[in-house]
Amino acid sequence: MGCIESLKYEIILRDASFAECREYIRSGCKEYVDVDPGFKIFDKHIIGIPPISIGFDGDVITFPFTKPCYGTFLMKVEDHDEAERIRKSASGKKK
Amino acid sequence: MDPSENHLRNREKGFLQKMTSDHENKEKTAVLVLGCPQVPIQTGIALYLISALRKKGIRTVIAGNRAARSLVEVSDPERHYVGEVMDIDRYISEIAEKKRDFGFHFIFIHNDAGVSYAATVQAITGKTVVALIYGEHFQEIAGMITFPCEKIAAKAVHNPMPLKNKLDEVLPWVVSNL
Numbered sequence: 001m002g003c004i005e006s007l008k009y010e011i012i013l014r015d016a017s018f019a020e021c022r023e024y025i026r027s028g029c030k031e032y033v034d035v036d037p038g039f040k041i042f043d044k045h046i047i048g049i050p051p052i053s054i055g056f057d058g059d060v061i062t063f064p065f066t067k068p069c070y071g072t073f074l075m076k077v078e079d080h081d082e083a084e085r086i087r088k089s090a091s092g093k094k095k
Numbered sequence: 096m097d098p099s100e101n102h103l104r105n106r107e108k109g110f111l112q113k114m115t116s117d118h119e120n121k122e123k124t125a126v127l128v129l130g131c132p133q134v135p136i137q138t139g140i141a142l143y144l145i146s147a148l149r150k151k152g153i154r155t156v157i158a159g160n161r162a163a164r165s166l167v168e169v170s171d172p173e174r175h176y177v178g179e180v181m182d183i184d185r186y187i188s189e190i191a192e193k194k195r196d197f198g199f200h201f202i203f204i205h206n207d208a209g210v211s212y213a214a215t216v217q218a219i220t221g222k223t224v225v226a227l228i229y230g231e232h233f234q235e236i237a238g239m240i241t242f243p244c245e246k247i248a249a250k251a252v253h254n255p256m257p258l259k260n261k262l263d264e265v266l267p268w269v270v271s272n273l
Contacts, residue, residue, distance in 0.1 A: 017207055037215035038191040044184065045191045049214040049242075066211045068160050068183060069131035 004042050004065060004077070012062065013074035018049040021064040021074045026095070029055025029062055033090035042082060048072070054090065059083045122154055125199035126186065128216065129159030129167070130209040134230045136255040137203055138166045143259055144201060144227075144266075145176045151270050154178060156197070158186035183212075191219050199273060205230030210239045217242050223273055229258050245269055 013020060025032050034051035046052055047066040055062035059080040066072045125148050127141050145155045156179045157167055164180050171177045189195040202213040204226050217224045228237045228248035237248045247265055249257035 015207075018211060037218040038187070045187050045215075047187065047208075047215045048211050050218055066208050068129075068163070068208050068212070069133070071206060071208050072211060 004044060004075070007042065007077050007079070010076040011073050012076060013072075015071040016064070016074055018052070018064065018072060021048075021072060022051070022053045024074055025053040025055035025062050029057055031056040031087075031095055033086065033094045035086075035090050039090070041086065042077070042079075054086055056083055056087065061086065123152060123198045124154045124156065125201060126156045126158055126197040128183065128186065128200065128202045128212060129157065129163035130203045130205055130212070131160070132163045132166050134205045135253050136229060136251050136258060137163065137205075138170050139255045140227065140229075140251075140258055140262070141167055141203070142170060142176050143255070144262060145178075147262065147266055148199075148270070149176070151266075153199070153270065156181060158183045187212075187215065187219075190216065196220075199269070200224040202226050204228045204236055205233070206236065207239070210236060213240065213244060214242050217244060225269055225273070227258065227262075245273065 013024065032053045032055045034053055035046065036050055037048050037052060038045045041054065041063055046063070048064055052064065060076055060078045061083050062074065062076050064072050065075050127144060129137060129141060132138065141157065148155050157164060157177060158181050160183055167177055168180060200216050200220065200222060202209060202216060202224055204210055204213060213224050213226050223243050223245055225245045225247065226240060228246060229251040230236065231252055233248050233250050237246055240246065247261050249261045251258040
């Protein structure tokens with residue numbers, strides 16, 4: 001996910017399980033949507049065990065990011081346009 | 096019989112024969128999705144699996160990160176076994192966008208990230224993926240997989256033989272049933 005690596009991001013959890021990421025997002029973010037694996041975020045396909053939750057606090061997007069050698073990170077990135085796009089295009093459960 | 100009816104039947108028969116022939120001639124392909132190469136057996140098992148699949152007439156493609164790909168390529172410099180090699184993100188992108196389709200998806204798993212990749216491939220393709228599960232914590236990792244999946248698991252870290260033996264047992268079934 002070269003694009004994500006070039007963004008200004010904050011890492012919330014390192015080496016986390018998908019259940020931990022989902023729980024953190026659902027309980028800690030003001031809004032969330034569920035998406036399927038392969039859903040595009042920052043122009044890359046998201047990797048994970050469904051359902052994958054993506055959280056929002058205004059324009060701040062919280063989402064899991066998986067790399068083969070480093071496991072799964074939970075990250076925060078602020079991006080108004082991408083947050084709006086995800087809100088509109090995600091068809092899964094929403095809070 | 097009306098000559099025009101006979102002509103239509105022959106055309107229909109020819110069309111069906113062509114469809115069958117196209118189906119039979121379509122080359123079978125498998126993709127081997129490599130994980131982080133920190134567990135030593137991965138490269139050896141990958142080359143062994145490529146060889147076994149080739150004997151069954153299946154062409155293979157390797158997908159992995161740079162280190163995993165390089166290990167495979169350096170291990171087979173004359174490319175006796177290794178064919179097409181691609182970046183793991185490109186592989187995910189191409190199957191998600193329906194640009195590529197593979198008959199078999201063999202996912203190498205020894206950590207949580209491997210399970211995530213297998214779940215992603217299964218969700219995108221809707222196919223039963225084949226999970227090769229190994230490493231020190233193979234049982235714990237296998238227990239994390241709850242989606243439709245054919246599991247081939249063994250405690251293999253440095254010595255590939257336990258996983259190689261499992262592959263020998265189940266590969267003929269996998270190739271003829273998935």
